[in-house]
Amino acid sequence: xxxxxxxxxxxxxxxxxxxxxxxxxxxxxxxxxxxxxxxxxxxxxxxxxxxxxxxxxxxxxxxxxxxxxxxxxxxxxxxxxxxxxxxxxxxxxxxxxxxxxxxxxxxxxxxxxxxxxxxxxxxxxxxxxxxxxxxxxxxxxxxxxxxxxxxxxxxxxxxxxxxxxxxxxxxxxxxxxxxxxxxxxxxxxxxxxxxxxxxxxxxx
Amino acid sequence: xxxxxxxxxxxxxxxxxxxxxxxxxxxxxxxxxxxxxxxxxxxxxxxxxxxxxxxxxxxxxxxxxxxxxxxxxxxxxxxxxxxxxxxxxxxxxxxxxxxxxxxxxxxxxxxxxxxxxxxxxxxxxxxxxxxxxxxxxxxxxxxxxxxxxxxxxxxxxxxxxxxxxxxxxxxxxxxxxxxxxxxxxxxxxxxxxxxxxxxxxxxxxxxxxxxxxxxxxxxxxxxxxxxxxxxxxxxxxxxxxxxxxxxxxxxxxxxxxxxxxxxxxxxxxxxxxxxxxxxxxxxxxxxxxxxxxxxxxxxxxxxxxxxxxxxxxxxxxxxxxxxxxxxxxxxxxxxxxxxxxxxxxxxxxxxxxxxxxxxxxxxxxxxxxxxxxxxxxxxxxxxxxxxxxxxxxxxxxxxxxxxxxxxxxxxxxxxxxxxxxxxxxxxxxxxxxxxxxxxxxxxxxxxx
Numbered sequence: 085x086x087x088x089x090x091x092x093x094x095x096x097x098x099x100x101x102x103x104x105x106x107x108x109x110x111x112x113x114x115x116x117x118x119x120x121x122x123x124x125x126x127x128x129x130x131x132x133x134x135x136x137x138x139x140x141x142x143x144x145x146x147x148x149x150x151x152x153x154x155x156x157x158x159x160x161x162x163x164x165x166x167x168x169x170x171x172x173x174x175x176x177x178x179x180x181x182x183x184x185x186x187x188x189x190x191x192x193x194x195x196x197x198x199x200x201x202x203x204x205x206x207x208x209x210x211x212x213x214x215x216x217x218x219x220x221x222x223x224x225x226x227x228x229x230x231x232x233x234x235x236x237x238x239x240x241x242x243x244x245x246x247x248x249x250x251x252x253x254x255x256x257x258x259x260x261x262x263x264x265x266x267x268x269x270x271x272x273x274x275x276x277x278x279x280x281x282x283x284x285x286x287x288x
Numbered sequence: 289x290x291x292x293x294x295x296x297x298x299x300x301x302x303x304x305x306x307x308x309x310x311x312x313x314x315x316x317x318x319x320x321x322x323x324x325x326x327x328x329x330x331x332x333x334x335x336x337x338x339x340x341x342x343x344x345x346x347x348x349x350x351x352x353x354x355x356x357x358x359x360x361x362x363x364x365x366x367x368x369x370x371x372x373x374x375x376x377x378x379x380x381x382x383x384x385x386x387x388x389x390x391x392x393x394x395x396x397x398x399x400x401x402x403x404x405x406x407x408x409x410x411x412x413x414x415x416x417x418x419x420x421x422x423x424x425x426x427x428x429x430x431x432x433x434x435x436x437x438x439x440x441x442x443x444x445x446x447x448x449x450x451x452x453x454x455x456x457x458x459x460x461x462x463x464x465x466x467x468x469x470x471x472x473x474x475x476x477x478x479x480x481x482x483x484x485x486x487x488x489x490x491x492x493x494x495x496x497x498x499x500x501x502x503x504x505x506x507x508x509x510x511x512x513x514x515x516x517x518x519x520x521x522x523x524x525x526x527x528x529x530x531x532x533x534x535x536x537x538x539x540x541x542x543x544x545x546x547x548x549x550x551x552x553x554x555x556x557x558x559x560x561x562x563x564x565x566x567x568x569x570x571x572x573x574x575x576x577x578x579x580x581x582x583x584x585x586x587x588x589x590x591x592x593x594x595x596x597x598x599x600x601x602x603x604x605x606x607x608x609x610x611x612x613x614x615x616x617x618x619x620x621x622x623x624x625x626x627x628x629x630x631x632x633x634x635x636x637x638x639x640x641x642x643x644x645x646x647x648x649x650x651x652x653x654x655x656x657x658x659x660x661x662x663x664x665x666x667x668x669x670x671x672x673x674x675x676x677x678x679x680x681x682x683x684x685x686x687x688x689x690x691x692x693x694x695x696x697x698x699x700x701x702x703x704x705x706x707x708x709x710x711x712x713x714x715x716x717x718x719x720x721x722x723x724x725x726x727x728x729x730x731x732x733x734x735x736x
Contacts, residue, residue, distance in 0.1 A: 198712035198719060200729060219693075219714065221732030236722065 087123075089132050090282055093150035096122065096135035100267055103175040104154040108133070111285055131282065142167055148274035152286060157265040158244060162207045171269040171287055180208055180263040181245045183256040185233045190240060193260050196220045202229050202238035209242045212262040230254040316419070316427025326638040328430075331625055332412055335432045338455045342447065344408040344434060349391045351414065355381040357390045370417045384416035387619065388433040389576070389604065396437060396615075397608035405438025405613070412622075424627045434598075435617030442548060445580045445600060446555040448616045452584055452598070453561050455620065460634045466595065469567035470553060470582045473599070475545040476571070479527060483539055484520050498528065499571035528568050536568070552580055576601040580616065591631045596620040642692045643730060645672045647683040649699030656703050660696070660726070667727045688713055694730070 092113075094104040108115070115124040115133045124133040134150060142165035144150040153167075158180050160167065182201065184190045190199060196218050203209050206224040213220055223238050230250055232238040244265075245251060245258065269286060271279075313319045320328060336346075355373050372384040385391060388411055396403065411433045421427060434451055436444045449468060456466060476498075480491040494516050501509055514521050523537055530536045533550055540546060549566070556564050564582075572581040579600030586595050598618020605613040629635045644664065646657050654675075661671040672692070674683050680697070687695050695711040697718070702708055709720045710729070721729060 197715045198710070198717050200721070200725075200732065219712075219733060221729045223728055223732055237725070239719075 087132065089130050090276060090278055091132045091134050091150045091152075093134045093136050093141050093144050093153035095138040095141070095154070098138060099178075100138060100154060100156060100176045103173075103267065107154065107173060107175070111288060113285075129282075130278065139163070142270075145270055145272050148272055151274070151276055151279055152269065152271050152282070154267055154269055157268050158205065158208065158263055160268060160270065161211075161263065162205050164207055167270040167272055169268045169270050170283065173267040173269060176265075176267040178244050178246045178265050179258075179261045180205060180242065180265060181251075181258040182209075182212075182240055182242045182260050182262060183245070183251050183258050184240045186255045186257055188233075188239070190259065193218060196240060196259075199239035200237070201240045201242050202232035203242035204229060205242055205244075208263060230256060316421040318426065318428070323638075327626065327635065328622065330636060330638055331622055331629075332430075332432075334458050335412065335455055335620070336410075338458050339410045339432075339434055339451060342408065342451055344410040344451075346411060347392070347395065347409050348411050348413060349388075349395060351385055351416075352382050353385055353391060353394075355383040357394060358383055358386065370419055372416045372418055385413065386415055386417045388413050388415065388431065389435075389574075389601070389617070389619070392433065392435055392437075392617075393604040393615070394608065396613055397605045397610045400605070400610040400613070403438075406444070407435075407437040409437065410434045424623050426623060430622040432620040432622075433617060434620075435615055437615045437617075438613055440600075440602065440614040442551050442580075443555065445552050445616050446559070448598065448618060449552070449556055449564070449582050450559055450561060452582070452596070452618055452620070453556075456584065459625065459629060461628070461632065463561075463563045465587055465632060466563065467585050467587060468556075468561065468564040468582055469570045469585050469597075470549065470564055470580065471567055471570040472545050472549040472580050473571070473577050474579055475540070475543060475549060476568075478543055478545050479540055483537075484517050484524065486517065490516055495571055498569055499573060501528070501569045530568050531566065533566050549580065572597055572599055574601075576604050578602045582618070586628060586631070588631055591627065595624050595628055640691050641670050642672050642690065643670045643733075644694045644696055645674055645683075645687045645690075645692045646696045646698055647674045647680060647687070649680060649697065653698065653700055653703050657698050660698065660708070660723070663727060664730065667731060669727070669730045684711065684713075693733075696726075 092108065094108075095101045105115070113129060113131065114127040116127060118124050122135045124135070126133065134144070136144060138155060138159050141150070141153045141155045142160055142163040145153045145167045146165040154173065156176055156178070158178070160169075182193070182196070190196060193216060196213070197220065200221045200223050201209060202223040202225050204224070204226060206222050209222055213222075223232070225232070229241045229243045231254060232241060233256065234254065240259065241256065242262065248258070251258065271283065318324070355371070358371065371386050374382060376382050392409065392411070396407070412430055413433065414428055414430045416428050419425060419427060434448065436448055449470070453463075453468065456463070476495060477491065480486045480494055481488075484494075486494060494513070497509070497512055497516070510521075513524055517524050523539070526537050527540070533546060533553075536546070553564055553566070567583075570581060570583055572583065577599045579602065581597065581599030583597030584595040586593055596619060598616070600614070600616040602612060602614040604615065646661055648654065648657050657673055661673055664671045674686075676683065678686075684695055693713055695713065697709040697711060702720075702723075706723050707720050708723050708726050709718055710726075711718045
């Protein structure tokens with residue numbers, strides 16, 4: 085059963101989900117929730133909405149499975165996939181910061197030399213460190229990054245910061261911002277019938 | 289082995305009388321100290337990474353071959369004046385290979401029926417030529433040989449040239465700094481025999497002379513070419529002046545050999561190779577070429593010369609009395625490439641491969657130090673253990689001289705607390721972390 089309809093991918097559950105759906109609604113695209121089914125049909129166009137983990141979205145777009153997607157810039161850069169950004173969106177704004185304990189001897193990014201940095205964004209961090217000629221031990225982990233300095237697994241962390249409250253709660257302070265991120269509308273170079281018209285609508 | 293002191297003394301005295309032993313490498317050859325070897329390995333690894341992506345497989349053979357192998361086809365000049373040849377103890381005339389191509393032809397002929405064609409083969413042999421050593425040319429050199437055997441498709445010619453181009457690219461060469469000169473031996477033969485009406489011997493002499501054109505004066509060239517082609521000299525000059533296929537004399541336009549050349553050039557152009565140019569004076573020295581020949585030419589005014597080249601040679605295997613095998617390939621010397629990298633400042637900074645040296649503050653923890661090294665090595669970290677009794681300051685100084693980026697300072701206290709202290713040589717900063725984390729710590733670096 086091959087589904088040839090145009091597809092837009094958004095985050096299933098998380099920071100971007102609601103705002104992404106609201107953005108599509110604002111363009112007149114209405115989708116009906118379909119229980120636990122992760123593909124939702126558009127009520128008024130031949131389009132499907134697919135709900136994915138945001139980490140997977142760049143892959144779906146670069147493989148030509150999803151025609152368009154809404155994704156955080158931080159995730160897109162971390163995954164290093166080929167996708168073209170067609171529009172910057174005004175939501176899901178956040179920073180990716182390197183943060184250190186309040187009483188840390190690390191005062192400048194250069195002090196990170198030789199230190200352990202725990203992160204869920206190893207690629208972003210690596211790019212930043214390489215560009216600034218800093219050598220550090222990147223400790224990649226999947227989550228709860230903020231507790232690693234206290235547990236002596238790391239000397240600094242690199243993670244998404246929205247309000248800064250989580251940092252404060254763990255006695256951490258930002259050292260440097262490595263990325264100012266927002267939501268992006270992306271596509272690929274795979275041609276498909278009706279794609280140009282949908283692109284025009286999404287750029288309205 | 290114990291040598292009696294008197295005997296040793298006698299040997300030494302005797303030796304001193306004869307000659308002081310030279311510390312230099314034999315004339316025209318190089319010693320490869322570790323830092324030289326790093327560059328050599330980088331050059332070979334870069335070459336290999338490209339050819340292996342095209343599915344080429346490595347082969348090799350002995351450096352010694354019977355001299356007859358080279359007499360047959362290599363070209364008179366090389367065999368008579370430039371080989372290391374000698375008679376072995378069994379009376380056989382043998383030669384240190386001056387090039388790899390006859391060897392690959394021999395190997396293929398030997399298993400002509402068993403091999404599954406087409407073959408994509410490469411080798412990086414060392415070769416010997418008895419020449420006057422000069423910049424970029426020594427008596428012993430290494431040479432990447434890439435050959436596509438068993439197909440006469442023009443796409444094979446294009447693939448071989450594209451590989452040469454990709455290798456230049458892999459070394460970081462800007463395609464504006466070199467051109468790929470290309471010609472077709474068949475087109476030249478057709479022009480010499482069908483159009484200029486030369487017989488086999490005269491045609492051969494003219495081809496040799498055209499090959500040397502850039503090295504002789506215009507006057508000399510005029511004199512010699514007139515003696516060979518007589519009143520057709522203007523036509524010859526028109527042919528040799530052409531810089532594109534369209535500028536060739538009209539009389540040759542219908543030639544299928546010209547079309548071959550055009551097809552190969554168009555194929556390369558469509559694959560993004562934009563610096564391929566026609567050069568009617570390009571012959572390539574070796575007699576065995578039969579079709580497309582090409583040469584990578586450095587455009588730098590300070591190094592204006594041919595870097596390497598190759599072409600099609602379809603008749604070489606027949607010498608062994610087996611069915612012919614069409615072959616296209618090229619050879620690329622290590623020295624030429626090294627000079628090129630130096631000219632364009634493309635030599636990467638190649639540092640020691642040692643990541644970590646473990647320096648102990650007490651001898652009684654050697655077992656633990658070895659265990660620590662073992663764990664790191666299993667995880668891909670290159671580790672050396674310093675067994676000397678030197679003071680820590682001296683050990684660290686030596687590590688710095690050797691450009692080892694990390695020193696692990698390891699003593700009974702660290703062992704007792706299950707910790708390690710790591711000194712970063714770049715900043716001099718020291719840091720103590722739990723021993724269980726050391727692998728991830730260094731792996732984190734390896735990712736940078």
